[in-house]
Amino acid sequence: MTELDRRAFLAVLAAGATVSGTANAAPRKGGVLRVSAWTNPTTLDPTTGSGGSDHIFLYTMFDSLVAFDYATLEPKPGLALSWSYPDPLTFVLNLRPGIVFHDDTSCDADAVKFNLDRIREDPRSNVKPDLATVASVAVTGPLQVTLKLSQPDTALPLILSDRAGMMCSPTAVKALGKDHDRKPVGAGPWKFVSWADSEKIVVTRHEKYWDPKRPYLDGVEFSVIQEVNTGLRSVIAGQNDLVYYLSPQQKPIVDRSKNLVSVTGPTLYCIQLYINFGRKPMNDVRVRQAINYAIDREEFNKATMAGLSEPATLSLPKSHWAHDAEMAKAYPYDPAKAKKLLGDAGYPDGLDVNIAVYSDQRSQQRLEVLIEQFRKIGIRVTSYAGTIPQQTNAFFAEKKGDLYLSAWTGRPDPSQTYKLMFGAGSFYNASRIETVPEIGPALLETRGYEDIPSRKKAFSKLQKIVTENALVVPLVFQFELDAHTQKVKDFRPNLLGKCKFEDVWLEA
Amino acid sequence: MIGRRLLQILPVIVLATFVVFGLLQLVPGDIAVTLAGENATDARIAQIRQAYGLDQPFFVQYGKWLWNAAHLDLSRSYLSNEPVLDQILHRFPTTLLIVSLSLTISLVVGIPLGIVAATRPGSRLDTFVTSFASLGVALPNFWLAMILVATFALNWNIFPATGAVALSKDPSKALLHAALPAFALAAGGIAEVARQLRSALIEILSSQYVRTLHAKGLSPTAILWKHGLKNVSVTLLTVVGLLVNRLLGATVVVEAVFAIPGMGSLIVHAAIHKDFPVVQGVVLSMVVIVICMNLLIDILYAVLDPRVGRA
Numbered sequence: 001m002t003e004l005d006r007r008a009f010l011a012v013l014a015a016g017a018t019v020s021g022t023a024n025a026a027p028r029k030g031g032v033l034r035v036s037a038w039t040n041p042t043t044l045d046p047t048t049g050s051g052g053s054d055h056i057f058l059y060t061m062f063d064s065l066v067a068f069d070y071a072t073l074e075p076k077p078g079l080a081l082s083w084s085y086p087d088p089l090t091f092v093l094n095l096r097p098g099i100v101f102h103d104d105t106s107c108d109a110d111a112v113k114f115n116l117d118r119i120r121e122d123p124r125s126n127v128k129p130d131l132a133t134v135a136s137v138a139v140t141g142p143l144q145v146t147l148k149l150s151q152p153d154t155a156l157p158l159i160l161s162d163r164a165g166m167m168c169s170p171t172a173v174k175a176l177g178k179d180h181d182r183k184p185v186g187a188g189p190w191k192f193v194s195w196a197d198s199e200k201i202v203v204t205r206h207e208k209y210w211d212p213k214r215p216y217l218d219g220v221e222f223s224v225i226q227e228v229n230t231g232l233r234s235v236i237a238g239q240n241d242l243v244y245y246l247s248p249q250q251k252p253i254v255d256r257s258k259n260l261v262s263v264t265g266p267t268l269y270c271i272q273l274y275i276n277f278g279r280k281p282m283n284d285v286r287v288r289q290a291i292n293y294a295i296d297r298e299e300f301n302k303a304t305m306a307g308l309s310e311p312a313t314l315s316l317p318k319s320h321w322a323h324d325a326e327m328a329k330a331y332p333y334d335p336a337k338a339k340k341l342l343g344d345a346g347y348p349d350g351l352d353v354n355i356a357v358y359s360d361q362r363s364q365q366r367l368e369v370l371i372e373q374f375r376k377i378g379i380r381v382t383s384y385a386g387t388i389p390q391q392t393n394a395f396f397a398e399k400k401g402d403l404y405l406s407a408w409t410g411r412p413d414p415s416q417t418y419k420l421m422f423g424a425g426s427f428y429n430a431s432r433i434e435t436v437p438e439i440g441p442a443l444l445e446t447r448g449y450e451d452i453p454s455r456k457k458a459f460s461k462l463q464k465i466v467t468e469n470a471l472v473v474p475l476v477f478q479f480e481l482d483a484h485t486q487k488v489k490d491f492r493p494n495l496l497g498k499c500k501f502e503d504v505w506l507e508a
Numbered sequence: 509m510i511g512r513r514l515l516q517i518l519p520v521i522v523l524a525t526f527v528v529f530g531l532l533q534l535v536p537g538d539i540a541v542t543l544a545g546e547n548a549t550d551a552r553i554a555q556i557r558q559a560y561g562l563d564q565p566f567f568v569q570y571g572k573w574l575w576n577a578a579h580l581d582l583s584r585s586y587l588s589n590e591p592v593l594d595q596i597l598h599r600f601p602t603t604l605l606i607v608s609l610s611l612t613i614s615l616v617v618g619i620p621l622g623i624v625a626a627t628r629p630g631s632r633l634d635t636f637v638t639s640f641a642s643l644g645v646a647l648p649n650f651w652l653a654m655i656l657v658a659t660f661a662l663n664w665n666i667f668p669a670t671g672a673v674a675l676s677k678d679p680s681k682a683l684l685h686a687a688l689p690a691f692a693l694a695a696g697g698i699a700e701v702a703r704q705l706r707s708a709l710i711e712i713l714s715s716q717y718v719r720t721l722h723a724k725g726l727s728p729t730a731i732l733w734k735h736g737l738k739n740v741s742v743t744l745l746t747v748v749g750l751l752v753n754r755l756l757g758a759t760v761v762v763e764a765v766f767a768i769p770g771m772g773s774l775i776v777h778a779a780i781h782k783d784f785p786v787v788q789g790v791v792l793s794m795v796v797i798v799i800c801m802n803l804l805i806d807i808l809y810a811v812l813d814p815r816v817g818r819a
Contacts, residue, residue: 127547
């Protein structure tokens with residue numbers, strides 16, 4: 001099957017998964033979707049918030065300038081109908097006419113400029129790095145914004161499908177200041193009603209939404225239930241309609257409940273070992289390659305993910321537009337080769353590595369499998385456990401440990417993923433150095449082409465450098481697992497792994 | 509006595525919050541990293557540390573918090589930017605409802621069991637009550653909570669499986685939501701009340717003055733109600749005091765099982781993310797509650813036993 005065929009096939013599969021049972025029923029308007037959310041958002045302002053788990057809330061209230069294809073993550077029109085690069089250092093966005101924010105402010109070029117400038121200049125902005133290449137923003141028509149760039153950056157369309165592209169009402173931001181964190185005003189399908197911390201978030205229909213057909217739902221009510229087991233129970237008991245971010249181990253429970261439908265699909269969320277490649281022993285490429293050869297990813301998937309994930313050797317899953325199928329074959333399970341590489345690196349009697357890991361049961365289980373696989377090539381593991389915030393700080397800020405068993409949550413544009421993990425000075429690169437000098441130019445190249453095939457080629461080059469130098473140890477791409485009641489229709493997962501409800505409707 | 513007690517509160521609050529603050533500092537992790545989130549850069553983290561005063565010395569940070577707290581300002585949560593006092597006031601009623609309901613169940617079931625066992629020591633009924641009480645103490649409340657959810661919420665759909673409703677909003681719904689968690693917590697309470705009451709009552713009923721009461725012809729019922737129970741009431745009060753404090757602590761686990769937005773879940777979430785104003789605020793309010801509870805019990809002691817007041 002060619003790449004395109006396979007992608008189309010996957011898209012059909014993904015669509016088929018949810019359409020089954022719908023039996024051609026036409027979507028109807030009405031009803032409130034009750035969702036069990038596993039986390040409280042950091043803020044509800046896309047510019048000041050920081051959590052990757054905030055998007056599910058943000059998507060309901062904020063439309064972004066660019067939208068993305070659910071199955072492949074390719075960009076498609078959002079608040080902006082079209083965009084272009086008249087020259088490599090100029091990016092022009094043409095906005096959809098007639099869009100109003102929830103407070104009736106018009107979402108025109110002035111509003112977009114206000115938002116982009118705020119992201120770049122507000123001291124509270126958490127999104128500044130995303131627009132680092134933007135030198136200035138100018139209004140060049142009532143519905144046209146022109147960005148002047150300091151270097152070519154074709155990652156912008158997809159960057160603008162994330163936080164940076166979510167437009168807030170300038171009137172509300174100016175009037176509310178800091179309070180906009182908790183009383184957001186966007187131009188999304190639903191508008192904010194209330195937020196009781198760690199308890200409930202309610203949004204209701206935006207009557208003046210630009211698409212007259214949507215949204216179908218009158219509103220969405222999120223109940224924050226931090227324990228996903230408890231969240232699942234709330235759906236089984238009928239208190240909620242949908243729960244997301246379930247673990248593969250919960251699949252049998254969902255399948256056993258007759259009133260529930262399970263939804264699953266690949267995501268960018270990659271469970272992986274981060275490497276501090278700035279110092280011994282991980283600064284030796286042979287050690288890093290040995291680790292990559294030492295892992296039986298199929299077995300890892302079976303043992304820790306109930307077989308419900310996609311084994312990973314790259315940082316992009318199979319269905320992603322920039323995935324390089326050839327490079328994905330780079331590290332087959334080969335303990336003999338791994339042992340030889342360790343010997344060549346000067347560790348014929350094996351070596352000790354220190355791994356940072358989360359303290360929860362699932363992470364510990366993953367560590368146990370890795371310890372056993374590493375043992376076979378003579379790598380002896382010591383580990384230290386803690387909560388996610390503790391470990392992220394310890395490994396990336398305090399530089400503790402050689403490896404970090406954690407995950408990469410993925411970014412809309414793949415160049416962000418590579419830049420953040422391997423770029424010089426990046427926080428998620430524990431060494432802060434660019435170990436391989438070719439990385440910098442290769443990263444720039446991925447942002448130098450506008451069309452997808454050329455970008456794909458540039459990414460292949462980048463993936464080759466990262467993979468050959470074994471700068472990370474991808475393990476598996478987690479499949480999203482969500483469960484909802486029978487009356488929830490047309491809920492589809494997306495490759496970003498952050499649920500959207502724009503197509504969802506409720507059966508009467 | 510009340511004045512003296514109130515004076516004791518201050519050093520206890522300072523000590524408790526200081527110890528908790530110190531412990532939080534010892535735990536690895538940095539809330540600035542959490543706040544910087546997915547787009548973290550070293551510069552942004554440093555900026556956040558400065559903005560929140562996290563780069564200041566330990567004593568300065570604690571001193572600032574204490575100074576504000578002394579002026580009834582519990583600061584704002586680092587994570588949500590909401591005033592901590594608002595969060596506590598919003599969540600406390602939920603926890604209070606569960607604790608009071610649980611205490612009521614413990615007393616309503618525990619006291620009769622204790623009396624029945626004490627008045628028939630050595631009987632089959634007594635053996636049953638003591639074994640039941642041992643079981644109640646031994647059962648972990650989170651396990652019982654899971655069993656209760658599986659049975660009454662998921663299988664039979666009698667009670668809701670998760671969440672809470674404010675008593676002020678809908679009293680009957682609020683009680684329905686609080687029922688399962690309260691029962692899960694009450695198992696230990698029932699057992700404790702029954703056991704303590706039984707042993708105290710047996711001791712009193714076998715004392716010499718009770719024998720005298722029997723001798724002067726008072727009916728067993730009158731002895732039990734007029735003299736027996738009045739004398740064990742002090743023991744019972746002690747048990748209730750300890751029980752309330754323990755229930756407040758135990759809600760942390762049970763609130764997690766039932767996804768109840770109460771004080772327990774508030775402090776757990778805050779402690780994990782090192783959101784220290786919230787942790788301090790909750791600890792402070794818990795200390796105040798426990799001390800007030802102890803004070804109330806002391807006053808009641810004096811009411812029930814005049815000798816206490818004179819001492």
